[in-house]
Amino acid sequence: MSVSSGRTRGERGPRRGATRRTAVVVVPLLLSALTLTACGSGGDDAGSSADGKIEGDISFQTWNLRANYKDYFEGLAKDFEKQNPGVHVKWLDQPAENYADKLSADAAGGTLPDVVNVSPDLSYPLAKAGVIMSLDKEPAAAKFKADYTPEAWKGNELPGLEGSYAFPWYLNTGPLFYNKTLFQKAGLDPAKPPKTYDELFADANTIAVKSGGKTATLAGTPSIEDFGRYGVPLMNADATKFTYNDAKGAELLTKYLELFKNGGLDSQALTSGPDAVGQKFLQQKVAMNPGSAHDLGTFKQNAPDLYKNLGITDAPNNTGHPNMYVMGMAVNSKSKHKAAAIAFAHFITNKQNQESFAHKVAIFPSTAGSLDQPYWTQDDGTDEGRVRVASARLLKGAVNYTPVVMTDEMKTILKNEVAKALQGKKSPQQALDDAVSQSDKLLKQS
Template sequence: MRMSRRAATATAALVTSLLTLTACGAADGSGGADSASGKVEGEVTFQTWNLRAHFKDYFEGIIADFEEKHPDAKIKWVDQPAEGYPEKLSSDAAGGTLPDVVNASPDLVYPLAKAGMALDLEKAAGKYREEYLDEAWQSNQMPGMPGVYAFPWYLNTGPMFYNKHLFRKAGLDPEKPPTTYDQLFKDAVSMARKSDRKIAMLASTPSIEDFGRYGVRLMNARGTEFTFNEPKGVELLRHYKELYAAGALDSQALTAKAESSGRKFQQQSVAMNPGSALDLETFKKEAPSLYKNIGITDTVNNTGRANMYVQGLMVNAQSNVKPAAVAFAHFVTNKKNQMAFAKQVTIFPSTKGSLDDPYFTEEDGTDATRVRVASAKSLKNAVNYTPVLLSDQMKTVLRNAVAKALQGEQSPKAALDGAVAECNRLLKTG
C-alpha cells in the first residue's frame, strides 16, 4: 500500500486517451447528478488500488455491513495491483467498463472528470460535505471545473526528523528546530560553518511542495498556468543556491533520491529529513546512537500549514446504479469506517473530529504513537500543495531548472522562467 502514490506520468497518458471522450461526454463532469438520488439497489462494482493483500477482512466487513443495511444492494469488490493502475483506469474508461466506485487520487480523478466520467458530488452528495475536513473535500476540486469529483478518503503527511546531537554541536537549541524557512536557512548555514562543511542540514533540493510551503503561488486562480516563477519563488531558489554554496545542502542533493537522503540522515551526515514510524523502528535497530537523539517536528513552512496527501473514492457518472454507488462511497468514507481503517494502517481520516480522538492525540511511549500524534496534529489544517495538473514530466523540468540554478548555470529567475514556460507548454499540449 503506497501512501502518496503520485502517478502523474501515467496520468498524462490517461488525459490523452480520454480527450476523445471529453468531446462526447459531459464536459462539466455532472453526468446527470439528479439521478444519484433514489433507491439504493443493484450491484455496485467497487475498485481499490493494491489493498486486498493486507486489508481483505476490513473491506469484506464493510461490505457485509453495507449490504445488511441495504439488502437490495450488492457490492462486487475488485482490487487492482499498483503497477499499471492509471493505465487500467484509462482502458476501462475508454471501453465503458469503469467501475461504479473507484479509488483514486486527485491527479487520477482529473482526466476522468474532464471526460465527464466522474460524478460531481457537490451536486449529487453535497449534503455530506460538512462531514469532511474542508481542505480534504476541496482537494477533489478540479482546475477550471465547478464541483467536487470524489469523496475524500484517507490522508497522510510526514513529520520531519532532526538530529538533536548535531544541533547541539552546531550551537543550536535542540528543543527549538526551525519552523520557518528563514530560520531553516540561518540554522543550516550555521551548522555547515560549525562542522567545517561536514554536516549538511538538508539532503534534497526544493520540490513543488517546498515552493508551496514557502508561500509561492503555484498556479493562477483559474488553474490554467503555472506561476511558481513569481518573485517569491525566485527568492526561495536563491536561498537554496546560497545553502548549496555554503555546504548546508548535501553535495549530492542534485542527484539524490529519497532513499539516499534517508541513508545520509541515518549515517548522521545530514541533520534533518522527513520520515515515518517505520524509519524510527529502523533507527532503533540499526542506528541506536541516532535513535536516542531523534527529534520530531512539523515540516518547515511559512504558511503554517503542512502538506496533505489525499486518496478518494470517485463515483462513475455513467453508472447505472448511482444511488447505491454514492451511498456506498459515502459509507466507506464515513467517520466510523475511516477511523477503523486508520487503526489498521498508518493513515489518517478525512472526517471532521476524527483527529481529536485520543488515538491521534495521546502518546504511549512507542515509536508509532510519537509519529502518529505529530502527523495528526499537522493534518488538521494541512493542504495539498502539489497541483493536480503537475505531471512527472513537469516535475523533471522543475528539478532540472533547480539544478541549473544551484550549479550557477542559470540565475534562479532565468531557471524558473524557463521551467514555467516549459510546464505551461506541456499543460497546453497535454
C-alpha cells in the first residue's frame, strides 16, 4: 500500500474491531441526463408541513448496517417516535453492492427516502441534480451547524455548490504502523517517525542503505491522497479539471521514482495487493504500513516481536492536516415532511447517539467536543484502545483529500500512469499529464 490508508471496496458497513474504509463509488451518469421528478414522500407538494410541525411518515436508508446493528437502529427509530408522537419512521437498509446504483435509480424514479446515508462522493451528483438539500440554505437544518466539528461540516461541502449537503455522521482515519526495530537498526530514532514527506523519503533511503537493500519502508505506489497530503492542488475550484500534474505533483512522483530505484519502495510495489503488503510488514520486510486495531491482534498472535516494537503514527503530510473519511445523513429536498426528515437526520447524528454508536463500532463521532472525552483520549490498555486514541488524535484538523468527483476508473488511470513512470516508460511529468488528460475527458463525459 502507499502511505495512504487504503479503502476497501464494498466494506461499507462498520465492523467491530475494524476501520470502516469507504470507497469512492461511481454514480451512474443518468442523474445528469435526467430531469428528476419530485422524490421521496414529497410528490408535487414538497416542502415542510404548512405549520412546520415535526409530523408525518418518513423513511430513512442506511448502507449495509442491518446485519450487525438491527437493534440499534430500530431502537433509534422508536426513541424518535416516542419524542415525536406524530411521526412514524420506516427504516430501509441496502447492501453495499450497487448502493450507488440504488440511489441513482431512486432519485430518477422519485422514490428516494427522506433521509439517506451517504458519503460525499455519493452526495455530489444528488446535490447537483437538486435531489438533496443544502443544509446551510435551510434554516431548520443550519441552526444545528455548531453541534458538529468544523472539519466534519466542511467535509460534507461539495465543490461548485453552496453549503454542506449532509449532517455529519461518523468519521474515520487510519493510523500508520511502523517497525521500531527496523528504524533502530538503521540508526534512526524509533521515537521520531517521519512527519513530513521529506523526512519519510530520507528515512526510507537510510533504511534501504543500512539494510543492504533488504528492507523497504513503503510497499505501495502513491495514491491521490498522497498527492493531497504532499500539498499538491488536486483540482480547480469548481472541480471541473484535475490539477495534480503541476510541478509539485511531478516532484512527488519523481521522489517515489528515486525511492523505487534505491530500494526504499518495495520492488513488488507495482503488483502487490493489500494482503501481500500486510504479510511483508508482518514478516518485518517492510518498515511502515497502514492498519487497524484488528491488525494489532494479528501481530500479537503471529508476530510477537513485531507487536512489542510496534509504533503508531499518522501518515506523513506537508499540510498539517491528516486525512479522514466522512459519512453523513442527507435530507431529501422534496420530502413532504421535511421538518420531520431534518429533525430525524439531526437526531441520528446528535452527540448522544453518535457517541453511543461509536462505542459499539470502531468509528469516531463528528459532534463538537466528543473526541475530547476520556474514551478517545485515554489509552485503556487494550489493542482497540491503543489504536482508537491514536486515531482520534489525528482527526483534529483532518480533511478528506479524495476529490468527490474522482471515480474508481480515474483512480485506476492514476495508478497505471504512476506505474509507467516508476518503470521508466514515461517521465513523471508525462505520466501525470496523461493521467489528468484521461480523467478530465471522463469528467466532461459526465
